[in-house]
Amino acid sequence: MSNPGPASPVVLSLRGVSKAFGAVQALREVSVDCRAGEIHALVGENGSGKSTLLGIASGFLTPDEGTVVVGETERRRVSPAESRALGLGIAYQTYSHVLHLTVAENLYLAAPSDLRPTYGRMTGWAAERLGEFDLDISPTAPAGTLSLAERQLLEVVKALLAEPKVLLLDEPTTALGPEDVDRLHALVHERSRAGVGIVYVSHRLPEVLGIADRISVLRDGVGQGTFEAASMSEESLVALMIGRPLQLAFPQRHEREAGREVLLAVSGLRGDRFGPIDLEVASGEIVGIAGAEGNGQVQFLRALAGAERATGTATCDGKELDSSSPLGPLRAGVVLLSGDRASESLFPVLSVRANATIQVLRRLGRLGFLNRRRERRTVDGLVKRLSIRTASIEQPVQTLSGGNQQKVSLTRPFQRGDVRVILAEEPTQGVDVASRFDIYGALREKAKEGVATIVKSSDPLELAGLCDRVVVMSRGQIVDEIPGDELGERRIVEAIVGSRASAREQAAESPEESA
């Protein structure tokens, strides 16, 4: 490993960078330096601010405070084009491909003006660039037809086109198989030997420890310091990444009656970005889904709820779910609490009352007319039961806090006696601490009534406290399962960052092995 000393010049420096999105403070006075020839890893949990930091470094996002220094130039605001001209290349985690255009056109748009051929020679030129990186991709194929792995490699090629002095790689291996990961790492080493400063973001700690010279840790948008990679272990990194002393009062797990029957059974379900997945959830059980963002967790939940297409079978209480539209699962009593509350589950301008009862209006009326008194009584009861903090039930939900909005969407399963399964996607995202525990309590209460629950969360602490069992997803598949007696934040984080998961991946050929 090339290990440039403190003598090599700093090529990228972020100084006291802060950034807020609405009420969420994504970064708080973070400072990071990257030297020429160094591989500088940036680690942190989901939502700790890694991508935001890279976005600011590349000029895609403007910091609220602080400055970015690329080479010799110090700037508060740079455009992505300017930062490229200053010698910065970036591979975005969510890519920068225009999917309807061809590979060649995408490369052409990414190339700086002095390296661009004439328009007519674009295809041949693109083929040469792809050849340099041993990429077997047709330059005339639309980018949208590439596999995820090809898209990821193409993103790296685009970042390297301008021969940058600083290279930012945001989770560049999430879609890659082991061979491609090795190739990419060889390329990263080669560039660092050539004097390029590389910032490498990944949640996979073994990968990070294997490649990095120095490691900076982010937690909740705050820098936890920069360390020599040689002095760090997975354990010490995980401790820095989580390290929250917050004592949280999770609801008591109830004694599960032995032999409670399986309520939700999924077998061989596969769809866009996930599968095949087998999973059984018993009545009264809360199963957590953990994993780094973008490994198919969301797609899996949504497919179960009929909001995305999938093949394979899912049965609820022995009856097969018709998942061709959200209607089938809803009728069978499967309720999805979407992570995108504002656009997918709530009507922001309507009142708490209207949002709470919109799915059960028929039950509250007679002869097609609503019985307002009955409706109000129902909603008043729910507001009290879930401790929704609202001035009146006629208040539009958009004026409520995130936590109280989530509680309003939680009122829906409480009104229907026939709910069998709750699929909760990030149930406490953007939710204040006090409301969190109301939500945990509500989910546990439904579980006690016999509902089977799946919770997808990027917060390991939440999964450890709330769930009876957690499965870990990586690259669309379940790679680890943590039983109740082993549950803990550290155990989950370790599984996500790969120490155990990767061990299991290698042993995946023998599926009978239990976790």
Place this chain on the structure above:
Amino acid sequence: MRLGRFSGALPLVLMTLLIVAVGAFATVRQDAFLTSFNLNNLLLLTMPLALVSLGQTCALLVGGFDVSVAALMTFCVVVASYTMSFETSGWALLPGGLVLIAVGLATGIFNAVIVRVLKLPSIIATLGTFSILEGASLLLRDHPEGPISSDVINGLTKSVSFVPIAFVAVVVLAVLADVWLYRTRTGLAMRAVGLDETSSRRLGMATGRMVILAFVLCSLMASLAGFYLAAQVQIGSPLIGNYGLESIAAAVLGGAALSGGKGSFVGTLLAALFLSLFDNVLPLFHQPTEYSEITIGVLILLALVLYQSPELLARLRTSRGGVGRLPAEQGEAPAG
């Protein structure tokens, strides 16, 4: 093929076929159709729609709409009845003409600012502009009056044989614009912005500037269309035509996608010609214009279905089998 893919050329082929078919039909049935008088008349009638539709194509390319163009054209006519009145002639008309161009520029900048800086949806924002310009036209002329200089009319409609010189210019403009769109980096960048603004910004394109440019070009072309509308009505009339929706129809028939990033200026021009031809042919058969409206509506729907048939087919197939996008993604099943 210049447009690269078959799907890009489909609208051009279809529009050409329709023009030939309707033209041939009219020639057989009506001696009056294939006369140089009628053809000259047809091409001149096409001019306002052709110009405004080319502008509309710019707005559609970046994923926007401009419904204010019809009111802008009418406002230009009303302004022309003052700045290029029948009393003026020769070079004295030049400042008056520049005023119209300035009106177009100002409207374009106004639209671009409300769409880009205030971030209002373009279809609603330009509807606001529409009302403002409509009111302004009525303030200036509450009923049609003020003849427009005959020098302007003669100059604009000057023809060689039956072909108006201006029409030749528009054809050249459309071809050049397509060469720009499909043969240069900035054209590619324009399409990229319409297709995926986030990625375009990440790739370092000045996305804001492109959208502003598109809306300014759109209004500028509408003010040029205003000149030809003035030459047609020949008087300061505050009545507003249906050019807003027709220009969108022409652009879409010519291959533009309402979601942005796709389109062809030549296709738009052919579609505008086809729409005018249809209007021109119907009176020759003594058929009421209602039929023309209905037929055009049906044709637009059919053309859209045809253009999108590959995607529609794919969608139908997946909804039957419930397979979704699986086949394309299977290849990347994670190793391990």
